[in-house]
Amino acid sequence: MGKKTLPKPTDSELEILQILWQNGASTVKAVNEKLNEKKETGYTTTLKMLQIMYEKNLVVRDENERSHVYKSAIDKNQIQRVLLDKLLETAFSGSAANLVMQVLGNSKPSKEELKNIKELLDKIERERK
Amino acid sequence: MGKKTLPKPTDSELEILQILWQNGASTVKAVNEKLNEKKETGYTTTLKMLQIMYEKNLVVRDENERSHVYKSAIDKNQIQRVLLDKLLETAFSGSAANLVMQVLGNSKPSKEELKNIKELLDKIERERK
DNA sequence: AACTTACTACGAAACTTTTCGTATGTGGGG
DNA sequence: CCCCACATACGAAAAGTTTCGTAGTAAGTT
Numbered sequence A, B: 001m002g003k004k005t006l007p008k009p010t011d012s013e014l015e016i017l018q019i020l021w022q023n024g025a026s027t028v029k030a031v032n033e034k035l036n037e038k039k040e041t042g043y044t045t046t047l048k049m050l051q052i053m054y055e056k057n058l059v060v061r062d063e064n065e066r067s068h069v070y071k072s073a074i075d076k077n078q079i080q081r082v083l084l085d086k087l088l089e090t091a092f093s094g095s096a097a098n099l100v101m102q103v104l105g106n107s108k109p110s111k112e113e114l115k116n117i118k119e120l121l122d123k124i125e126r127e128r129k
Numbered sequence C: 001a002a003c004t005t006a007c008t009a010c011g012a013a014a015c016t017t018t019t020c021g022t023a024t025g026t027g028g029g030g
Numbered sequence D: 001c002c003c004c005a006c007a008t009a010c011g012a013a014a015a016g017t018t019t020c021g022t023a024g025t026a027a028g029t030t
Helices: A011-023 A028-038 A043-055 A076-091 A096-106 A111-128 B011-023 B028-038 B043-055 B076-092 B096-106 B111-128
Strands: A059-062 A069-072 B059-062 B069-072
Touching: A011 A028, A011 A043, A011 A059, A011 A069, A011 A076, A011 B076, A028 A043, A043 A059, A043 A069, A076 A096, A076 B011, A076 B076, A076 B096, A096 B076, A096 B096, A096 B111, A111 B096, A111 B111, B011 B028, B011 B043, B011 B059, B011 B069, B011 B076, B028 B043, B043 B059, B043 B069, B076 B096
Parallel strands: none
Antiparallel strands: A059 A069, B059 B069
């Protein structure tokens, strides 16, 4: 209650959130540099994106220094969940099992990862009873 | 070769593809009605979407009857894969295991589904050797 | 103090996606 | 034959997203 539903971030926003999650609080400059490792992006473009995200409360910022420092305002897991639920709904008709099988089929999970997944499955089964 | 990379469908397009996958070939009217079960949508809006999708080769249509009949031109699995890969990349830093665990954690897979997933895991392990 | 550099803020252009009004065509039923 | 119900086509408005030019401001440098 009173909890605002978090908006699905756009693709660009997500790229930036990704950087913030990975690198922690960052200046515009730092974000822009990271962004440029993947694709050329003007400095003011990055700045603008961060400002927009700030207005949407996707990020918070510290204005104490001359160069503002931004960091993600939302949990990586929360967003993952929002996006995953949406994909599940829109592309998999809600069937989590289908989705899981597609991922496992396409990707090459490591031995370690397989083990973790199995453990989780066991845990779910145990809790089910 | 000569194979066009499939474009990522937009959200609206995906909603419509969903309907076509579920119901098979459909008239605009039928699609529109389904769409309206979820959210109010004008008839011409749906028509336009289908026309756009037709131009993008996301759907094919049979014009023999007065009411054209549309059906998806692409495989559900293909699209699922495109979207999943993208999500994996943009929101999960490529970690399939993380993604899987999120899904399994959030959703309530049935006993049957769990079994299927386990079998798939076993199969992957066996093939790994 | 004037000059340079490194920022932020703002606004608008360029694109993309979504929605819908209007025009137009066609095949019966009266 | 004429109208009406029901389609499609088209174009453009509306809404959302992304990019960037320009202006302004504050902090050091000479």
